[in-house]
Amino acid sequence: MTQGLKARLNREILIKGITWLAVAWISMFQVRPAQAQSSTTIDIDGYASAKAVPIAIQGYPQAVTTLLTFHLEVVGFEVTSKNSARYVLQGNGESPVQGILRDSSGGVIFSRRYKASASTRAQAHALADDVSKQILGIPGIGQTKLAAKLKKGRNGEICVLDFDGANLKVLTSDDTVVASPTWYPGFPKSAVLFYTSYVYNNPDIYYHNLASGKRNAASRYSGLNASPAISPDRSKMAMILSKNGSPDVYIKGIQSGKLQQITKTRVEEATPCWSPDSQKLCFVSRATGRPRLWIHDFSTDKSNPLQIIGAASSFEPDWSPDGKWIAFTIQRGGSFRICVCPAEGGKMVELTEGEDPSWAPNSRTLVFTKRTRGGDRTLSLLDVPTKRVKDIPTSSRGLSQPSWSR
């Protein structure tokens, strides 16, 4: 009797134990789907379905009207006639640039006049910045720059330009292959670019001070030194090195010089980028077969695939400065598309044809590479919430691999 009871108790304990273990096991695995669900709180569909704000521009010289129109349309306005506009921006036809912003009922929102000491372009961009801050609540991009690769025959050079295509300057004269320029965070207080050049017959990373014109080697290990990305706290450089026999993600301390290998795979990793808090890296790996985005979390020191619904392969991530989104490229059929998904993964939105997106400091505009029918590459701008695309007007053909200063 006692023995029978004991056996029954033992059996019950055993069954309870197994059940408990099974539940614990299952709930362990369910952590990830649960996290993916929480990402629905960030509504990608809502974010990417805004309507452009109609605004009328009047009373400016032609060049200023053109500049204001381009700038405002890039960040989510639509320049229309006064009748259909919700806002009216009124100038006085002279310089320095003035602007009176009114709502549709004629109420004055602001009235401003810009420093005559600055160039007319700078004044007009400052006005457009004020309009976007006032109406959309987004930081201005009027003083930002783009860095890009400029194709020259079989080779390329690194160049910088204003986001509206003006002031294109070629930085290098390496007459070889150059790749993936990226800004050292903190522009315009500092203006430093990191990029890969084959100038010494190997893909090595250099950093180039735009103020002094000096450049130095940042990474010249054996094999590939590619895709530099500086952490927003400016303490580390992420990059792709192949010195251990396969292209892997590494980070190097800017001050300490300490090198740390982040991935150790037999497959290739590519194009790392940082989260704005410098605590995570997003990069491409084909560790699970097809190339897709992975997140490395420095707080846990673990890498996990980013679960994106609907993306079989994904490339070239860029994390928005507000931390909410990751823009990336997918390949569909023979073409590439720009997509955005929440930084925690989940549902993505396919925005337009193109590749290699880079966020503006306003976490709203993307610059990306577009392939023309003739095969040339050009730069184009995309306002994510309204999905509107504007090509950057430039006479220079063959621009690609853009990076937006921030």
Added chain:
Amino acid sequence: MRQISKKILPTRQSESIANQMKAVLQRMAHWTPILVLALTLSTTGSVGCKKSAKPVTPIPPNIGNVQGGDPDYMGSGFDPNASGTFDGLDDGSALDLGDGVMGEDMDLSDGGIDAANRAALESMTSDESFFAPYTVYFGFDSAVVQASEGSKIEAIADHLQNSPTHGVRIAGHCDERGTEGYNMALGEKRAQSVREYLVNLGIAPNRIGTISWGEQRPAVEGRTEAAYNKNRRAEFILLRP
């Protein structure tokens, strides 16, 4: 009656077998989510990127590449602002890039690069045509050496075994259908797959360098399947002392 019961009996047996099977299946169904989860985890699990698979052969310093391997010039850190901060944008005007910006000012002296070693390696003569017939081709978006290409790599191994002073640099290339950034890594992986093949044939790793050109040096221009097939490749460059 007997005849009827005879008919019924087999039916009952088969019913009870069906019920048993149902019960087994139901029991299995209980475990299915766990099995699926376990399978999912094993294929896409968090261990993927950390798991150390069969090791690949590191590139030793000083060999095959023009620069001298792993210099420690960054050992003491580096300061992107060392040459002064940028203050040219207060009024929104264009960047003042100065006169010295065109690359002539490159300062490698404090880059810690071993100049003597560089010179020694640069003195090795590159011969790009010697191994031209042995270029190895790859499948779309793949860095796997196909069986059909093995004999070419074996021929390179034979040459290196017979010419102990020679080295080789493997140049990996891609067609233009990938993104530029990814193709840089894929080109390197192709070169390194071929390098691994040579190492497995007994060639010392320190005689084999790699370089990726991504999609920047197509063998054939054009947007045809034939051109793409010719561009996904690894070329051998003979290095003579």
